[in-house]
Amino acid sequence: MEFNDQIWEWSLVLPKWQNDLIRRLYQKSTLESKELKEVIDNILHENGFSERILNIIPLEKGHIPNKHLKDTIKITAIKNFKNIAAIEPEYGLEFSPDGLTVVYGENSAGKSSYAKVLKQACRAVDAKTKIHPNIYNSSQPISTADIYVQQNGIETIINRSVNTAPEQQLTSVSIFDTDCAKVYAESENEVVFIPTEFKIFDNLATHQTEIKQSLLQLKENLMKTLPTFHELSSSSKVKMFVESISYKTEEKDIQQNCIFTKEDQVRLEQISKDLKVLINSNPLKLTQELQRNINDITNLKNNLQYIRKEISFEKVKEFVTLHQQYLDSKATLAALTHEAFEEQPLDGVGSDPWKNLWYSAKQYNEIAYPEHSFPYVENDAKCLLCHQDLKDESRIRLTRFEEFINDSISQKTAQLDAHRQFWLSKLKSLPFTKVTDSSVRTFLNNDSPELDMKVELFIQSAMKVSTVLQNAESDISLSLEDIPGIELLPLKQIEEWLESKSIEMEHFKTLVQQDNSTDLQAEQNELVSKEKVFKRMEDVYRLAKIRHQVDNIDKAIKSLDTTKLTRKYNELSSSLLTDKFQSEIEKELKLLRREHILFKLNSRGVKGKTTIKLALDSSSKININEILSEGEQKALSIAFFLAEISSITSKGGIILDDPVSSLDHSRRDYVAQRLIQEAKKRQVIIFTHDIVFLHTLQKHAKLQKVNESYCSVRRNGKRAGIAKTEMPWITLSTSKRIKYLKNELPKLKKQESQLDPDIYFPNVKTWYMLLRESWERAVEELLLNGVIERFDASVQTQRLSKIKFTDELVQLVTEGMTKTSTFVHDESHAIGRIIPSNEEMIEDLKKLEQFSRLFK
Structure with a gap:
């Protein structure tokens, strides 16, 4: 079975x-923090964390890179760059679907931007390539590019967003660049390569x-x-239970x-x-104090009941009615008094002081005239105060006063006032001082604050009622609306408290007889711990939840655990790391003249890693990175890449970006020759800035007759990636140079009539300089038949x-070089040479054409 089939069957179980994680890693070998969080959520969800969001997409067979596609896919072009580096959308590259395509460009020309887009889209060992937009003009949010491909004769376009997972269609296309050189130096003379x-x-x-x-x-x-x-007390059962809480x-x-x-509770x-009674108190004394407090509370209750009785609603209503009757009677009496005593010689007649004087005179009458009723006003009567004879007017006045005093209104008013004063005296005598200053109130407040507060509210409200009623003594008007409400007397609660x-008290007596303080302390300790735990029930449930979560974690x-990964790796590496792969590496190292570096394939994995160890053929224990130069390490990486390509049965294309940097000439030549060999079997695309390497590729392509x-890719100011089918002048053959110079002549012809001579002449000199270089190239290529070339x-x-x-032939070369040198080198002002005409330039170029035709 092939590797992808093995992985597919393994993933099903x-x-x-983990199946989802494999899918993610095939799409993107390095996961970002957000994706890692999703994987962690998936793991936790499958292990009991139901609150974690499940985000699983099963692995499909198409996700696994398949390098054994029957119909090899080929990249034909890459175009329509948007928001990628400094490359404008109108630029692009085209590639030959068969054979070799070389993209030449100097540093910063933009070729690496093209290469990076392909690297991200295809199969590359290094998956950390980051493509940036134009940092000077990044207005678009997304960077995209179109990759044109050909498979089985059908052309399609891949509309790609950069910095995303590789394209599944292009997994058979392998890419190599400096970052893909997976050669690492380790201790004990080892380099680790990961296939x-x-x-x-x-x-x-x-x-x-x-x-993990x-x-x-x-x-x-x-x-x-x-x-x-x-x-919690360490000896309590609840403490032991809390400590034993687990996921179970x-x-x-x-x-x-x-x-x-x-x-x-x-x-x-x-x-x-x-316990307080048994340990901290004198039970007998406590019983006596409690009995005294019970007695005092009983007295307090009685006083409160008396107050409540004396200021009950009915009695208050009765007093208010009495007071109002008194006020009404007094008002009537005042009116009559005014009428009876108006226009008297002295003020205040009828007032209370006057009445006192009147009643005193009446008592004196019993002494002065015991046989006559008061007032005695006969002819021989004397004034009881001044002892002067009474005049007729005085006799009339005294008689009128007595009639007024004996009137029923006056007597009623006096009776009402007397009754009212009796009421007021009772109000003044209410035991408010006793109930407010009672020492037992302190005990009650400590023992039952709520009950004491109700008692206090009742007392305060009763005092307010009493105060309002006593204010009526000043004969102010009073109504029931003026009387404040009175709080309810908690009589039942007081009685219940007394009963409790x-x-x-009886319980205290029993305690003294039993004396079981030890057992009570143990029971108290347990209940206190239980109460503390109960107050923290949320923490108890949280403890159980965390224990459960920890178990799930x-x-x-x-x-x-990676043990199963290692086991599966060992199984696959034993069957798939074949002798062919080993022999291919040995062959590549030999051709690179690095056969002295011995290596072995290690099919034992460590945490899923495959290692191929390279060791120097030396008894000295020296690290390889201390012996091998940068170029030698680069050569090793290319050897492994080429060996891997050779071991793949498919003919997927390969793309290389500056593959020979840091290599010496002999190994560059080998790499060029080796890549031309691959170009016979597969599509090969090479990006390079090395003109010598370009020449070497051209030479081997011609020798091996490869398509x-x-x-070329060039930069013009801020614009980069300008692609042209024409190669740089320095790489052109004689025939192509002649063609270029011929195409320039019509442009110069137009400039001859339009431009100032001082501007036109430098262009002509440049043309002659290129014509001179073309004669030099003709000598190398044609006259000497390529025996000696400057790039070889x-x-x-x-x-x-x-x-x-x-x-x-020598004469033609001499004449051509002499003529062109005339315009290239600086001349004396005295010569004053005439600028050659366009017709003369045509004739000079024809001489090079005639020379070139002589070698066909």
Whole structure:
């Protein structure tokens, strides 16, 4: 079975979260924090965390990269870049579907942007490539590009958003660049190479280890939140229960051991009181004090009842009515008094002082005139005050006064006032001082604050009623609306309190007889602990929940163990890391002249990792990175890449970005030759800035007759990635240079009549400079038949037999170089050479064409 079939069957028996994780890693080898959180949520959900959101998409067979596609897919173009680096949408590249395509461009020309888009879309060992928009003009939110592909004769376009997972269609296309050189230096003379086929195990192990650390941290954080119950007595049963709570603890267990009932509360209060009596008090003295307090409360109750009786609504109503009758009678009497005593010689007649004087005179009359009734006004009568004879007017006045005094209104008013004064005296005598200053109130307040507060409210309201009623003594008007409400006297509660205290007193006597303080203290300790736990029931349930969560996290952590990954890796590596792969690596190293570096395939995995160890053929224990240069390490990575490509049965294309940087000439030549060999079997696309490497590729492509295509990428100011089918001038052959110069002549012809001579002449000089370089290229390519070329390090002696070398040819070269040099080099002002005409330039170019035709 092929690798993807093996993985597919294996994935079917995996947990759903792991199956989903494999799918994610095939789509994107490095997961971001958000995706890792989703995976963690999936694991936790499958292990009992129902509140975690499940986000699982099962792995499908199409998700697994398949490098053995029957119909090889080929990339024909890449176009329509939007918001990618400095490349404008109108630019793009086209590739030959068969053979070799070389994209040449100097540094910062933009070729790497094209290469990165392909790298992200295809299969690359390095999955960390990040494509950035134009940092100077990034107005679009999304970066996109179109990749044109051909498969089985059908052309399609992949509309790709960059910085996303690779395209499943392009997994058979492999890419190599500097970042893909997975060669690492390790101790003990070892380099570790991870084959791409088995990278899924490394990714799985890496991410599962990372997730495991996250879960361990989550567990640690949860453990830090575990509620503690240090306040509980260590000897209590409830403390032992709380400490025994685990994921197995059920709600009924918590209810049974931690609920603190009303009965428990009553019992605890009673025990506390009993212990206070037995341990901290003199029971006999306490009983006596309690009896005294009972007596005092009884007296307080009686006084309160008396107050309540004397200011009951009925009596208050009666007093208000009496007072109003008095006021009405007094008003009537005042009116009559005014009428009886008006125009008297002195003021105040009829007033209370006057009445006192009148009644005193009346008593004196019994002494002065005992035989006559008051007032005695006969002819011999004298004034009882001044003892002067009474005049007729005085006799009339005294008689009128006595008639008024004896009137019924006056007597009624006096009676009402007397009755009213009796009431007021009773109000003044109410025992408010006793009930407010009673020492037992302090005891009552401490023992039953609520009851004492009700008593106090009643007393205060009763005092207000009494005060309002007593204010009536000043003869102010009074109505029932003026009387404030009176609070309810808690008589029943007082009686119940007295009854409970009587029972308590009897209980105290019993306690003294039993004396079981030890048992009571143990029971109190248990009830106190239970009460404390009950007040923290939420913490108890949270403790049980955390214990349950921790157990689920432990299960999740256990499921992340990489032992099974290692076992599966060993199984697959033993069957799929074949001798062919080993022989291919040995062959590539030999051709790279690095056969002295011995290596072995290690099919034993560690946490899902596949390792191929390379060791120097030396007895010295020296690290490879201390011996091998950067170029040698690059050569090793290319060897592994080419060996892997050779081991794949499909003919998927390969793309290389500057594959020979840091390599010396001989290995560049080998790499170029090796890639041309691959171009015979598959599509090969090479990005390079190395003109020598480009020349080497061209040379081997011609020698091996491989279909070849070339284009260049250039930068113009801020615009990059400008693609042209024409290669740079320095790479062109003689015939292509002649074609270029010929195309420039019409442009110069137009400039000849339009431009200022000072501007036009430098353009002509440039044209002649390129014509001179073309003669030089013709000497290398044609006259010397490529025996010696400037970009080739070797001398092709086998070409000497076909060289045409005559005096006539030498003469043509001499004349051509002389003519072109005239316009290239700086001249004296005295010469004053005339600018050649366009017709003259045409004739000069024809001489090079004639020279070129002589070699056909």
